[in-house]
Amino acid sequence: MAELFFQYLMAGLTYGMIYAVVGMGxxxxxxxxxxxxxxxxxxxxxxxxxxxxxxxxxxxxxAILLAVLxxxxxxxxxxxxxxxxxxxxxxxxxxIITVGVSILIREAALLTWGQGVRALPYFTGSEVxxxxxxxxxxxxxxLWALGACSAMVALTTAFFRWSSTxxxxxxxxxxxxxxxxxxxxxxxxxxxxxxxxxxxxxxxGCVVSPITYTRYDIGTGLAIKGFTVAILGxxxxxxxxxxxxxxxxxxxxxxxxxxxxAYKDAVSIAVLLAILFLRPTxxxxxxxxxxx
Amino acid sequence: MxxxxxxxxxIFVVGxxxxxxxLVAAGKGFLLTQLTMAAYYTLAVLGISLLMGYAGQxxxxxxxxxxxxxxxxxxxxxxxxxxxxxxxxxxALEQAGLLVARADGYGGEVLAVHPVAAALCAVALAMALALxxxxxxxxxxxxxxxxxxxxxxxIVYSVVLGTSWLGSADGIAGVPPFPLPGGxxxxxxxxxxxxxxxxAVLLLSAAMxxxxxxxxxxxxxxxxxxxxxxxxxxxxxxxxxxxxxGTFVLSAALAAVAGxxxxxxxxxxxxxxxxxxxxxxxxxIVAVGGMGSLWGTLGMSxxxxxxxxxxxxxxxxxxxxxxxxVAIMLFAPEGLLALEPRRxxxxxxxxxxxxxxxxx
Numbered sequence: 001m002a003e004l005f006f007q008y009l010m011a012g013l014t015y016g017m018i019y020a021v022v023g024m025g026x027x028x029x030x031x032x033x034x035x036x037x038x039x040x041x042x043x044x045x046x047x048x049x050x051x052x053x054x055x056x057x058x059x060x061x062x063a064i065l066l067a068v069l070x071x072x073x074x075x076x077x078x079x080x081x082x083x084x085x086x087x088x089x090x091x092x093x094x095x096i097i098t099v100g101v102s103i104l105i106r107e108a109a110l111l112t113w114g115q116g117v118r119a120l121p122y123f124t125g126s127e128v129x130x131x132x133x134x135x136x137x138x139x140x141x142x143l144w145a146l147g148a149c150s151a152m153v154a155l156t157t158a159f160f161r162w163s164s165t166x167x168x169x170x171x172x173x174x175x176x177x178x179x180x181x182x183x184x185x186x187x188x189x190x191x192x193x194x195x196x197x198x199x200x201x202x203x204x205g206c207v208v209s210p211i212t213y214t215r216y217d218i219g220t221g222l223a224i225k226g227f228t229v230a231i232l233g234x235x236x237x238x239x240x241x242x243x244x245x246x247x248x249x250x251x252x253x254x255x256x257x258x259x260x261x262a263y264k265d266a267v268s269i270a271v272l273l274a275i276l277f278l279r280p281t282x283x284x285x286x287x288x289x290x291x292x
Numbered sequence: 293m294x295x296x297x298x299x300x301x302x303i304f305v306v307g308x309x310x311x312x313x314x315l316v317a318a319g320k321g322f323l324l325t326q327l328t329m330a331a332y333y334t335l336a337v338l339g340i341s342l343l344m345g346y347a348g349q350x351x352x353x354x355x356x357x358x359x360x361x362x363x364x365x366x367x368x369x370x371x372x373x374x375x376x377x378x379x380x381x382x383x384a385l386e387q388a389g390l391l392v393a394r395a396d397g398y399g400g401e402v403l404a405v406h407p408v409a410a411a412l413c414a415v416a417l418a419m420a421l422a423l424x425x426x427x428x429x430x431x432x433x434x435x436x437x438x439x440x441x442x443x444x445x446x447i448v449y450s451v452v453l454g455t456s457w458l459g460s461a462d463g464i465a466g467v468p469p470f471p472l473p474g475g476x477x478x479x480x481x482x483x484x485x486x487x488x489x490x491x492a493v494l495l496l497s498a499a500m501x502x503x504x505x506x507x508x509x510x511x512x513x514x515x516x517x518x519x520x521x522x523x524x525x526x527x528x529x530x531x532x533x534x535x536x537x538g539t540f541v542l543s544a545a546l547a548a549v550a551g552x553x554x555x556x557x558x559x560x561x562x563x564x565x566x567x568x569x570x571x572x573x574x575x576x577i578v579a580v581g582g583m584g585s586l587w588g589t590l591g592m593s594x595x596x597x598x599x600x601x602x603x604x605x606x607x608x609x610x611x612x613x614x615x616x617x618v619a620i621m622l623f624a625p626e627g628l629l630a631l632e633p634r635r636x637x638x639x640x641x642x643x644x645x646x647x648x649x650x651x652x
Contacts, residue, residue, distance in 0.1 A: 036435040036438075036439070038438075082618065082622065086622070089625075090625075091433075091434040091435065092344075092348065092350055092434070093621050093625050095350060095434065095435060095438045096350075096575065096579060096617060096621045097617075097618055097621045097622065099352065099438075099572060099575075099617070100572075100576070100614050100615070100617035100618035100621065101614075101618060103569070103572055103610060103611070103613070103614030103617070104611060104614045104615060104618065106610075106614075107608070107610050107611035107614060108611075110610075111607065111608075111611075220442075220446070220568055221446070224439065224442060224443055224446060227435075227439050260454055261454075262450055262451075262453060262454020262455075263450060263451070263454055264450075265446060265447070265450045266446075266447045266450050266451060269443040269444075269446055269447050270447070272439065272440070272443050273428075273429075273440055273443055273444070276428070276429070276432055276436055276439075276440050277428035277429075277431075
């Protein structure tokens with residue numbers, strides 16, 4: 001029983017880490033622009049898909065690196081083409097635009113890669129390799145995923161706290177006008193937030209793809225869950241987003257143990273709705289600076 | 293000159309009749325099938341036009357309400373209650389005339405709920421769901437509302453996809469025709485193509501007339517006020533919560549009615565009708581047709597749905613809708629018809645007589 005519990009826990013943590021990374025991506029872009037980027041989940045999908053394609057041509061680490069860079073370029077393009085030049089767009093308009101962008105990315109992926117399910121090879125070992133921890137068997141890839149995501153969270157936190165660009169992005173998020181008056185290139189910082197958030201999503205998409213697989217249409221589900229996590233964790237704290245992500249992942253894993261797995265998504269969305277209904281005035285209501 | 297709404301709907305009906313005659317005369321009567329389906333989808337789109345264009349509330353989950361309508365109708369009209377005939381509830385329903393028996397095509401007999409009763413149940417269920425969901429959801433704004441409705445749509449999708457008695461990935465087939473007075477019926481028989489076309493046109497015209505009345509009356513002004521500035525509208529005494537909820541439920545009901553009739557027309561329904569892409573498609577059509585322009589939305593919806601159903605866009609179907617959504621929102625957020633030609637027309641009209649309506 002304890003082993004089974006541990007097994008579900010590890011599965012939950014793996015998924016939870018992804019949700020946490022997507023949730024942080026939402027936070028970063030929301031902070032910089034006040035926009036919830038509905039195409040957030042597509043970055044995860046793109047990262048995995050591009051890496052799978054490139055992995056056939058070059059060593060795995062290089063493929064992953066290039067995939068992350070390519071997705072960052074896509075993130076920058078999304079901002080440059082669709083967001084940057086709009087003067088004071090309404091929230092409704094921004095939502096619709098990012099929803100449209102997510103459809104475009106998804107359709108492009110469908111036309112490029114087809115409907116098939118893809119996965120990167122395992123980073124170490126193969127699908128039958130397993131480590132025994134606390135009596136539960138698990139793939140070393142789970143450790144890769146957990147490690148990579150944890151490292152990403154830590155690095156992002158450090159980036160926002162200590163690096164000059166990170167500080168500038170926080171200033172921009174806190175008060176865009178004031179930041180511009182101080183001579184900060186606010187528009188470029190917004191682009192940087194898209195690049196950063198796309199890169200994070202892409203890397204997460206690469207490290208989990210051997211376990212969770214990737215497909216052209218995984219974006220929407222990830223976006224909803226990432227959004228849940230972003231709200232659940234509240235804004236401004238990446239640690240809270242990570243906690244929320246892990247909680248949601250574990251909750252989902254245990255829900256699947258009692259419910260048909262087709263309802264897995266329904267569980268986390270029900271959590272989202274419950275949070276939204278219980279805290280309707282929103283945790284985003286106060287636009288505070290990114291305080292990691 | 294400005295036509296009254298009855299006149300506008302009249303012109304629409306005349307145009308629909310002319311189109312039917314022209315198509316049949318040209319030997320292209322088969323196109324009426326897709327036009328009929330497009331008309332039913334348009335019914336759902338009009339509800340979203342009211343919700344999004346007038347009340348300014350976004351919904352990314354209306355395909356869910358469409359599917360609730362369609363699936364409820366399909367399930368009730370195909371589920372064989374024959375083996376349960378002895379049960380008191382079933383026999384009571386049969387006594388009340390709510391059940392009908394029909395041949396199932398294999399020589400057997402199916403005892404199922406009467407399509408009219410099933411349709412009423414379906415629409416009531418969708419409205420109840422919209423009400424239950426709307427009360428908490430409509431307190432949310434912007435991103436929250438969009439995500440919450442997206443979530444609801446996704447739940448409906450994953451439930452119909454994951455539930456074996458709803459047919460999982462296959463959906464429900466073998467839905468009987470929906471009987472109408474005078475021996476006609478909404479169903480897929482080839483001979484009934486023209487009748488079905490007119491049923492859809494009439495249903496659409498009736499809905500259009502009702503919606504036009506609604507938006508040009510006090511409710512419509514209040515909705516536009518909510519769109520403009522919700523707090524200000526509230527301060528002026530508009531019961532914003534009630535109006536938004538009413539609009540949401542009404543739009544869900546329209547989507548459900550569309551789902552019911554299209555399901556009967558097609559003889560079945562599948563999970564793709566509940567997919568997020570469908571919801572986005574509806575939203576794209578409203579955006580292209582113009583926020584707050586029911587006629588623009590109706591025209592665009594008929595045209596785009598027809599082209600989409602004909603397979604004009606091929607594998608790029610979803611991409612076309614995504615692209616038009618983005619393009620419209622970037623370059624013409626008021627809709628395609630609100631672009632320069634219309635403004636120029638309005639200016640011309642003003643110069644000629646001054647009787648024209650000022651462009652909004």
